[in-house]
Amino acid sequence: MSGNSNSLTSRILNNVFPRVPDFYGMLNEQCDVCLQAMDAMVAFMETNDPEKGGLVRELEKRGDEIKDRNMSVLNQAFATPMDREDIYRAVVSIDQIMNYAKTTIREMEVLSLTPDQYTLEMAKLLQEGVAALKNGFKKLELSPALASEDAAAAHKSERNTEKAYRKAIAVLFQADEQMMKALDDREPGAKSKAIAQVMEMFKRRELYRHLSNSADQIAKAGDVLHDIVVQIS
Secondary structure: OHHHHHHHHHHHHHHHOOOOOOHHHHHHHHHHHHHHHHHHHHHHHHHOOHHHHHHHHHHHHHHHHHHHHHHHHHHHOOOOOOOHHHHHHHHHHHHHHHHHHHHHHHHHHHOOOOOOHHHHHHHHHHHHHHHHHHHHHHHOOOOHHHHHHHHHHHHHHHHHHHHHHHHHHHHHOOOOHHHHHHHHOOOOOHHHHHHHHHHHHHHHHHHHHHHHHHHHHHHHHHHHHHHHHHHHO
């Protein structure tokens, strides 16, 4: 009888005071998968291995599943450990980073582009930013005030990625004397080669810009992390 009484009491208490879902753990899981995707993207930029590119897409798909689950739990939750809107923004911003990682790989495939030193440099900076986000979100439950440093580190990765982007663009559009000469050259095929070179420049510019935009998503996630820190610390 005592066991039945305890069970009934538990059901009543759960109905009156529903258990708060572990949003800290759910956000940590989402950050873990996001960092794995960035690790795979860096590996792709280092090796141009299609399997690494495929891994980025697989992890992004897994990230979508986690995002959908987190959104469902959030919509049904009676209470949350932090502002509901901030949880929503965190889930969306982390997912957007993974989306950009996937579309970066897809863009390179569609444009028939291979990695270069600048795509690798920017990918590593993005990886650093996501690692900072992972560390920051992990601290929220027990040491939220310490997570502000990680939010700042995420913003730093965005600024450094922007610097790398500008450097890559500057090098890309430096006047190439041989290319300019080729445009005036009457040798058969010279102009076609020069035009192909110009097309390559514009395709790479799009790729570099896409990576720079990826860093913007990390900065947005850093903003959310900072807002949560201010709220709960």
